[in-house]
Amino acid sequence: MSPAPFRIYNSLTKAIEPFVPIEEGRVRLYVCGMTVYDHIHVGHGRAMVVFDAFTRYLRYRGWNVNFVRNFTDVDDKIIKRAHERGLDPAELAQNYIAHFHHDTDQLGLMRPDQEPRVSTSIPDIINMIKTLIKKGNAYEHEGSVLFSVKSFDEYGKLSRQNVDELRSADEETGKRHAADFALWKAAKPNEPTWPSPWGPGRPGWHIECSAMSCSCLGDKIDIHGGGVDLVFPHHENEIAQTECATGKKFATYWMHNGMLTMTSGQKMGKSLGNVINIRDALKEYPAESIRFYLLQNHYRSALPWSGTALSEALSMLARLYDAKEQAVRMGGSEKAEQVAQSLGTDAQQVLDLGLSFKEKLLKVLDEDFNTAQSLALAFELARAINRFAAHKKAKKRGGPVVAAALEGFDVLTETLGILGADPKAFQAEVKEKRLEAMGLDAQAIETQIAARSQARDAKDWALSDSIRDELNERGIVLMDTPNGIEWKINL
Numbered sequence: 009m010s011p012a013p014f015r016i017y018n019s020l021t022k023a024i025e026p027f028v029p030i031e032e033g034r035v036r037l038y039v040c041g042m043t044v045y046d047h048i049h050v051g052h053g054r055a056m057v058v059f060d061a062f063t064r065y066l067r068y069r070g071w072n073v074n075f076v077r078n079f080t081d082v083d084d085k086i087i088k089r090a091h092e093r094g095l096d097p098a099e100l101a102q103n104y105i106a107h108f109h110h111d112t113d114q115l116g117l118m119r120p121d122q123e124p125r126v127s128t129s130i131p132d133i134i135n136m137i138k139t140l141i142k143k144g145n146a147y148e149h150e151g152s153v154l155f156s157v158k159s160f161d162e163y164g165k166l167s168r169q170n171v172d173e174l175r176s177a178d179e180e181t182g183k184r185h186a187a188d189f190a191l192w193k194a195a196k197p198n199e200p201t202w203p204s205p206w207g208p209g210r211p212g213w214h215i216e217c218s219a220m221s222c223s224c225l226g227d228k229i230d231i232h233g234g235g236v237d238l239v240f241p242h243h244e245n246e247i248a249q250t251e252c253a254t255g256k257k258f259a260t261y262w263m264h265n266g267m268l269t270m271t272s273g274q275k276m277g278k279s280l281g282n283v284i285n286i287r288d289a290l291k292e293y294p295a296e297s298i299r300f301y302l303l304q305n306h307y308r309s310a311l312p313w314s315g316t317a318l319s320e321a322l323s324m325l326a327r328l329y330d331a332k333e334q335a336v337r338m339g340g341s342e343k344a345e346q347v348a349q350s351l352g353t354d355a356q357q358v359l360d361l362g363l364s365f366k367e368k369l370l371k372v373l374d375e376d377f378n379t380a381q382s383l384a385l386a387f388e389l390a391r392a393i394n395r396f397a398a399h400k401k402a403k404k405r406g407g408p409v410v411a412a413a414l415e416g417f418d419v420l421t422e423t424l425g426i427l428g429a430d431p432k433a434f435q436a437e438v439k440e441k442r443l444e445a446m447g448l449d450a451q452a453i454e455t456q457i458a459a460r461s462q463a464r465d466a467k468d469w470a471l472s473d474s475i476r477d478e479l480n481e482r483g484i485v486l487m488d489t490p491n492g493i494e495w496k497i498n499l
């Protein structure tokens with residue numbers, strides 16, 4: 009089966025374009041990864057979750073995806089942090105890579121197909137710099153090598169800037185143009201260094217992604233991804249380095265996710281002190297609610313962040329799980345059309361929505377990967393399930409009517425990684441993570457429920473009702489199930 013066509017916004021052309029692969033059926037995808045000098049926070053999490061979901065979606069649509077995401081494990085920030093802590097920079101980086109894997113595994117992310125690191129890519133980096141010097145695109149100065157922006161006519165094409173108004177932040181001396189940037193930095197005292205034709209030193213930041221994407225995916229790639237904050241200088245410089253070194257167009261499409269923004273309009277960042285690490289968020293919220301939060305807006309839009317963002321995302325996700333649970337519990341073995349006819353319009357509607365869900369879902373994902381619209385469709389379906397569930401025969405006969413809806417939810421799981429858990433397992437994780445945060449104690453709740461059952465057995469309805477009301481006030485909902493009384497947190 010040939011893969012399904014889709015369209016994607018290209019930051020290079022600033023337009024939504026049909027995807028045309030370099031090689032039929034394949035997607036070569038490179039995404040800029042973490043600089044490993046600290047834990048991954050919710051802001052980093054967006055690029056990780058967006059490209060994880062995008063990869064799942066592409067594979068579901070039949071594409072053979074080769075997904076590469078790097079680790080920047082040689083960098084000024086790593087060296088500085090290591091010195092502050094009296095550690096070897098390589099050791100510090102290695103520790104944070106282990107933390108990153110732990111946290112992103114917990115978050116339910118797939119590992120990329122390849123995770124190259126700067127420290128193990130030095131020969132590729134040196135080779136590319138040698139090529140750039142040979143071709144007249146780079147020059148040496150006192151043991152450092154700088155890229156000459158004036159040697160590449162198209163410099164500035166991604167960020168649409170005039171090269172003569174730009175300057176690079178690199179501190180190397182001997183620049184021929186203020187925007188020239190470092191490919192290789194001459195050794196400074198107490199820094200990790202590698203031998204090179206220009207003397208001991210280490211790579212600049214940008215060259216690593218050019219060298220690693222070429223060595224992992226070839227000279228040309230289909231999609232280059234990353235946060236929109238990387239457009240300049242990082243991605244602009246990647247284009248200049250790679251296209252000068254190979255003489256070919258580097259990435260066909262540039263795909264950038266928007267940033268998390270504080271309600272005040274600030275960007276989330278370590279320097280602003282408004283950062284929540286994924287590992288801390290995971291202690292208080294189910295992993296999937298964090299994923300849901302990060303996918304709820306279109307990937308190119310800003311994503312508002314506030315102290316209530318994750319609890320709001322959790323309560324939205326819980327609504328989807330409630331609907332799924334209602335649907336799962338419905339029985340019956342008649343033909344769906346028969347049941348819909350006999351149970352009325354709500355039944356007919358949930359059947360119709362369920363049957364058309366997959367097609368509508370894929371349509372919005374095929375048009376610039378619109379996760380916001382895909383979740384809106386899921387809520388439309390969830391509301392229809394809830395309306396139908398109110399019918400007194402729904403539980404006994406509704407199963408065939410909601411079967412298509414449940415299959416639709418499965419497609420949501422396969423493409424976005426949302427709603428894949430058993431509703432009971434989801435509830436269990438909610439209890440495990442939210443009870444303490446909400447000031448509740450499972451033992452006390454169970455004791456009250458037992459007291460209520462006793463009151464009911466004794467036909468003391470007043471006492472039984474008052475216990476239930478008291479629990480409701482504290483956000484605990486009781487449910488009569490075939491297995492007896494179960495409870496959940498009202499989110």
Ligand SMILES: [Zn+2]
Pocket residue numbers: 039040041217242
């Ligand atoms: Zn990069």
